[in-house]
Amino acid sequence: MRLIKTTTVLVLLSACGGGGGGNDDELQLRFAAPDTSTTFSSVGPTVRVTTDDDGSINQIIIGDNTFSGDAVSDDNADTDREDIVEMLRAVSAGEVTQDFALDNGTLNNAAFGLVADDESIDGFAFGAPTTLQDIPTSGQAIFSGRTIGAGTDAGGAQFAFTGDVQILANFATGAVTAGLSDFETQAVEIGAAAPGIPDLSGSGFLTDRNYTVALESEDRIGGIPEWFGAADGRLFGPAGSETAGTWAAESNVDNITVEGSFGATQ
Numbered sequence: 001m002r003l004i005k006t007t008t009v010l011v012l013l014s015a016c017g018g019g020g021g022g023n024d025d026e027l028q029l030r031f032a033a034p035d036t037s038t039t040f041s042s043v044g045p046t047v048r049v050t051t052d053d054d055g056s057i058n059q060i061i062i063g064d065n066t067f068s069g070d071a072v073s074d075d076n077a078d079t080d081r082e083d084i085v086e087m088l089r090a091v092s093a094g095e096v097t098q099d100f101a102l103d104n105g106t107l108n109n110a111a112f113g114l115v116a117d118d119e120s121i122d123g124f125a126f127g128a129p130t131t132l133q134d135i136p137t138s139g140q141a142i143f144s145g146r147t148i149g150a151g152t153d154a155g156g157a158q159f160a161f162t163g164d165v166q167i168l169a170n171f172a173t174g175a176v177t178a179g180l181s182d183f184e185t186q187a188v189e190i191g192a193a194a195p196g197i198p199d200l201s202g203s204g205f206l207t208d209r210n211y212t213v214a215l216e217s218e219d220r221i222g223g224i225p226e227w228f229g230a231a232d233g234r235l236f237g238p239a240g241s242e243t244a245g246t247w248a249a250e251s252n253v254d255n256i257t258v259e260g261s262f263g264a265t266q
Contacts, residue, residue: 026056027074030108031128043234044124044246044261045115062115062124065098079103079113079148081186084160088150088188091116092158103263106145109237110244112261114149121150123246123261130209130235136171141266143167143243147180149260151195159194161185165262167233167243174206178213178231180247180262195256198227200249209235215249226253231262241266 032038034055039048045063052058059068079101090096102113110127147163163183169176179201185194204213211233216225229249236242244263250256 025074026054027072027102027104028055028057029104029111031110032057040126041129041234041236042124042126043232043244045122047124047126060100062100063122065100065115065117067098067100071099079162081160081162081184084148084150085186085188088158088160092188101148103146103148103261106263107236107242107244107265109242110263112148112244112246112263114259114261116150121259123149123248123259125234125244125246125261125263127236127242127244130237130240132208134238135209135235135240138172140168140170140172141240143169143264143266145262145264147247147260147262149247149258151185151197151256151258153195154255157192158188159185160188161194161197161258161260163197163260165264167264169206169211169235169240169243171206171240175203176206176211176213176233177201177203178215178233180215180231195251195254197249197256197258200227200229202231206235209240215247221253224252227251229258233262 032049032051034051035053037050048061049057050059057072098117100115102111104111112125115122145165147165150160152158161183164181166179181199183197187194198217200215202213202215204211213231215229217227219226227249231247233243233245242265246261248259
């Protein structure tokens with residue numbers, strides 16, 4: 001998804017590593033084997049990760065953006081709103097040209113984040129997908145987790161957000177419902193007010209391990225939702241124990257656009 005187009009470069013930093021070994025300032029993935037170069041199952045931009053003998057990432061390619069050396073560090077671990085805002089501010093000051101945010105702590109078999117350059121910001125998710133033969137064919141599952149992202153208002157002002165996500169999957173029927181809620185936003189510009197994001201929800205269907213959910217807000221004008229968008233997700237881990245993906249939405253009323261990624265576990 002690419003709903004956000006800005007002339008200001010956006011930057012976000014990588015989040016906390018999850019594996020053992022390596023130095024404290026090196027970023028690792030729980031699901032990445034040491035001394036390998038792997039193109040992972042991805043939602044959004046393709047993700048390829050190269051690890052060293054200790055399992056630490058020495059290069060990560062997200063779409064058209066390549067990061068290595070000092071650009072991949074566990075020092076860039078925080079993905080709270082304040083941290084995202086500070087990175088957006090730093091980029092707007094011209095201190096860097098591209099970077100990424102990686103939530104590597106919510107899930108064990110996948111990770112999700114944001115990648116940004118001088119053209120756009122994209123959500124992405126990647127990891128070890130559930131094999132087709134391991135997808136449940138009966139029962140239901142409730143996945144709970146978080147979402148991170150960034151947006152622009154009608155005047156082009158940037159803001160960061162975090163929120164909660166809940167996904168309900170009925171494996172017998174393939175029905176999927178999703179809810180994004182409890183958003184908290186923070187403007188990049190000091191003293192500016194960040195716009196609010198309402199709760200968004202919708203439904204879709206699971207096809208193999210993938211699903212797409214149409215999102216909309218409860219508030220409507222003339223029968224049309226004030227906010228609308230879509231989320232794309234995938235099952236990760238044994239027996240579909242986790243899910244992650246990307247989403248984007250916009251306001252019909254206030255000309256606000258947002259882009260994010262999410263991860264949730266049973």
